[in-house]
Amino acid sequence: MDLQELRIFATVVQEGGITKAAKRLNRVQSNVTTRVRQLEDRLQTELFHRRGKRLILTPAGQTLLEYAERLLALASEAEAAVQHDTPRGVFRLGAMESTAAVRLPEPLSVYAKKHPDVVLELKTGNPTQLSKALMAGEIDAALVAEPVAEARFDWIVAFDEExxxxxxxxxxxxxxxxxxxxxxxxxxxxxxxxxxxxxxxxxxxxxxxxxxxxxxxxxxxxxxxxxxxxxxxxxxxxxxxxxxxxxxxxxxxxxxQRLRTLLIWQKGACPPKVAALRRILQGGDRPNTDQDPANGPSHK
CATH class of the missing domain: 3.40.190.10 (Periplasmic binding protein-like II)
Structure with a gap:
């Protein structure tokens, strides 16, 4: 699927019409209209209901918009990853509810201070849900309890829980x-x-x-x-x-008496955003002052 067509389509939705989209994209209106029509022809479905000059997303258009936003964000992330080793962009992290509530506030605070160009998004769920989300590309990494499917993920031990x-x-x-x-x-x-x-x-x-x-x-x-x-x-x-x-x-x-929480990510691919969190969890980017009030010093 052509990313340029998806970018034009998403811009039309964001701007609410062809005229404003063409101005934002620095294109003539006829070109924007043609590209949207070509996309509809390729997909063999209408993406907009035409109400005079108004364009209203069809159900198919709404579905495509969700995928288009993800694909465009992923393309932008890929460009940044190739060009820079510095973490930047949106970091979509998954975590179990207990981990998010108790274990993550301190390392994520460190992360935010060290990497201000990263926008953190947190999704909670159980390990099965988070593993599926990671495989689907909906999140970049996850903190889950063992065991994990080692053939699908790379991982480190983040926390030991009792x-x-x-x-x-x-x-x-x-x-x-x-x-x-x-x-x-x-x-x-x-x-x-x-x-x-x-x-x-x-x-x-x-x-x-x-x-x-x-x-x-x-x-x-x-x-x-x-x-x-x-x-x-x-x-x-x-x-x-x-x-x-x-x-x-x-x-x-x-x-x-032991249940390890693992940081997992896609096998063979550890982007800078994930690598930065990995270093923090392993103690490389923060002082070793973590203390579990109920359990004494935690083991990393």
Missing amino acids: PVIVTGQDHPPISDSGDLPRTVIVFEHGCPHRRRLEEWYAERRDLPQRTVELGSYHAMLGCVLAGMGAALVPRSVISSFPEAHRLRIHRLPKHQ
Whole structure:
């Protein structure tokens, strides 16, 4: 698909008509009209409804606009990457909700100060969603819990997390012989902490009687505090919860006490924007002062 045609099409949409688009593009109106018509002929579909001098996007036109904006942005990024080693442009980063809330504020603050020409955009989701978004080119890198598809991605270890079970203070100690939580509060399927909790139950040949799905860790901890059930969360998340002192923490067996968060990106392609974040996470571009209030020094 011709990028110049897409640029003309996108400009017509942005300017609201042929006349203003032609002026912005420094072209005659007939040329802009012809290029739009040629694009419609090539795609064999109308991109605009014509209402006199007004142009209104058709559903097909709206779909093409979304792709055109992505392709033009990618072309601009490719030019910048070839011409400069300095990070610049839009950096679309994906992260799990817990990582975005607790782990990312400090390194992203460092990143923003060191690379002011980069515009950071953050997308949250579970590892499955973020991996698919990365493969589709919707994001540039992602922070996800292991495991990852090593054939598709390059990666580094960004953070070590300790998943723990949290209950209200009056819940008895959790043991293999009994006293397992009967209600669990979890994220949707695809969440690595939910998967770890399900593995923990499976090892005990047991299942919770009730599962409640929520969309944020603080909401989950609030429900735990209210006595609605138990949850499995990264220990680092608990440190950011105002009522943490009213929670009871139960550690998992030793072989389940570690869950690494990885920074992943497309195999064989690490653009300057991603490389800059990689250096920060590995400690190369910031002082080694990171401290996890709940867990002591974090391991990078």
